[in-house]
Amino acid sequence: MISHSKKIMIHGMEADRSGLVAHPKRSLAGKFFTSLVPPSLDRTESSLRQQWKLSGSLKVLPMEKDNIILFEFEKKRDKKEVVKGGPWNVDGTILVLKKCSQDISMVDLDFSVACFKVKVIGLPKFNYTEDDVEKIAKKLSDKPLISYKYNEFTRLFCVRVEIDLKKPLPPGFYINGNGRGPPFVQFKYKNLGEFCEHCGMINHRICGEAAKMRPLTRKFKTRVYGPWLRCDHKVLACNGLPVKFYYSQPKPFVDMGLTYEETVTYAQFMVVVQVDLVYKSEQEWGGKKLVRSLLVSGDNDCFRFSCFPTQVIKDVLAFEIDRISPLAKLTSEDKTSIVLGLVAGLMKQRKTWSKKRWIPCKVRVEKTVMVPPVDMEVMLEEAKDKKLHKTIDINIVKMVGFPLGKSDDVLRKTIRDAIRGVGQTQFPDSYVESWVRLVKRPKYYSRLILEKDCHKCVKVLGPDMDMFGTCCICQEGFFLGDYATITSCSHVFHSSCITDWINKSTKCPLCRVQLEVYTLMI
Numbered sequence: 001m002i003s004h005s006k007k008i009m010i011h012g013m014e015a016d017r018s019g020l021v022a023h024p025k026r027s028l029a030g031k032f033f034t035s036l037v038p039p040s041l042d043r044t045e046s047s048l049r050q051q052w053k054l055s056g057s058l059k060v061l062p063m064e065k066d067n068i069i070l071f072e073f074e075k076k077r078d079k080k081e082v083v084k085g086g087p088w089n090v091d092g093t094i095l096v097l098k099k100c101s102q103d104i105s106m107v108d109l110d111f112s113v114a115c116f117k118v119k120v121i122g123l124p125k126f127n128y129t130e131d132d133v134e135k136i137a138k139k140l141s142d143k144p145l146i147s148y149k150y151n152e153f154t155r156l157f158c159v160r161v162e163i164d165l166k167k168p169l170p171p172g173f174y175i176n177g178n179g180r181g182p183p184f185v186q187f188k189y190k191n192l193g194e195f196c197e198h199c200g201m202i203n204h205r206i207c208g209e210a211a212k213m214r215p216l217t218r219k220f221k222t223r224v225y226g227p228w229l230r231c232d233h234k235v236l237a238c239n240g241l242p243v244k245f246y247y248s249q250p251k252p253f254v255d256m257g258l259t260y261e262e263t264v265t266y267a268q269f270m271v272v273v274q275v276d277l278v279y280k281s282e283q284e285w286g287g288k289k290l291v292r293s294l295l296v297s298g299d300n301d302c303f304r305f306s307c308f309p310t311q312v313i314k315d316v317l318a319f320e321i322d323r324i325s326p327l328a329k330l331t332s333e334d335k336t337s338i339v340l341g342l343v344a345g346l347m348k349q350r351k352t353w354s355k356k357r358w359i360p361c362k363v364r365v366e367k368t369v370m371v372p373p374v375d376m377e378v379m380l381e382e383a384k385d386k387k388l389h390k391t392i393d394i395n396i397v398k399m400v401g402f403p404l405g406k407s408d409d410v411l412r413k414t415i416r417d418a419i420r421g422v423g424q425t426q427f428p429d430s431y432v433e434s435w436v437r438l439v440k441r442p443k444y445y446s447r448l449i450l451e452k453d454c455h456k457c458v459k460v461l462g463p464d465m466d467m468f469g470t471c472c473i474c475q476e477g478f479f480l481g482d483y484a485t486i487t488s489c490s491h492v493f494h495s496s497c498i499t500d501w502i503n504k505s506t507k508c509p510l511c512r513v514q515l516e517v518y519t520l521m522i
């Protein structure tokens, strides 16, 4: 028994002289596609182990011929995941992996074709639908489409295709224009690694050729190849432009019919923070300058804190600012300047601290982010598209009203009219059908509501803020004027949090007791 397993082990260590692999089902043949010196075997092994996160063991075996490397996986599942997650690169150099077979020698495998996952960004929804996926894949490769994902509502395509590495990477394609210039649909590649930003080839870094250009608008040209071809290209991490900071003091809760301030036991601040991003691009061509910008308003977030001795305020603010989500994308310098701005704002109204118990303030933070003109064009098209779809969504919801009891044909007609009502005349049937399906889901026309006799809903007053502690659903505290629900099992949640919760599970998130609910048609 021992000698038998040992024999298999030795046999599995390498492909035989003819290049046939002993365990094709557990092996992949790999080769770097580069005209430069490929990474060393040690580096390859350590880098891939880190990237692959395998559950079983891995053998990395160099072949004598052609710089081919054999990867033998202990678990077939690991191999499957690696194939699905590709392409992979080691220090930027692409590693082409091929499935082995019992009959074909490794040296006969074609290592100049690799499977890529490509996101297609900037497609207008109504001109392209799921039926067009083959047409889009054709823009990437002559080879058949392997698989794709499509989301009807975000109209985002992600396609998996084999791409010929002997040619420059396809950067995207133009679609029919709308006056301003030809809109460009951008391809973004997953795990792309290094490529030549002049000619778009994958097998070398920057070459002597002039950078390839394409029209950006009627008057301007732009570079075709750059970091925007990567899926993980982050426009946010790019620059040290300072944040702009606006401090204001909103009216305290006037509409509540109760002087909430009086219910607070000690002076507290409530800071509402809104982060807006201004994307900006600058492009020069033929002595002219093209500047474009796009404002993307972020969500509000807020925190409260007590009136500490002045010197502590800075530290407390720094801690809170660091914690709140809309600020996560900002640099630490940005956050420091927000803290300093806030402290200066609060110090100005120091005199009122002693009189007031509850001090609300609002900060708007504006961060300018420079993006390449190529990304900007796509972002502008997308923003326009998003705006149109928001109007359409609102109109459909308004016109469909309560969908129960209406036939599919009636719904179809209503949805069509709603889309036409905002001036959109061309749209695919599949879009209308997905809306029909959506409005017929119970989630669309009904909600579960807590039985009022069993659970108590209260407006949060000063002393409650500390008594209630934190809401375990959202991990936030209870603010003055919030609505809180005390369930029949005596647990406290934000009313909005527990309402969302019971529509997923009708049990108390803390003690798993069945909560009393009823269905409300909306």
Ligand SMILES: [Zn+2]
Binding pocket: 196, 197, 198, 199, 200, 201, 204, 205, 206, 207, 208, 209
């Ligand atoms: Zn080149």
Ligand SMILES: [Zn+2]
Binding pocket: 471, 472, 473, 474, 475, 476, 493, 494, 497
């Ligand atoms: Zn909550």
Ligand SMILES: [Zn+2]
Binding pocket: 487, 489, 490, 491, 508, 509, 510, 511, 512, 513
């Ligand atoms: Zn409970």
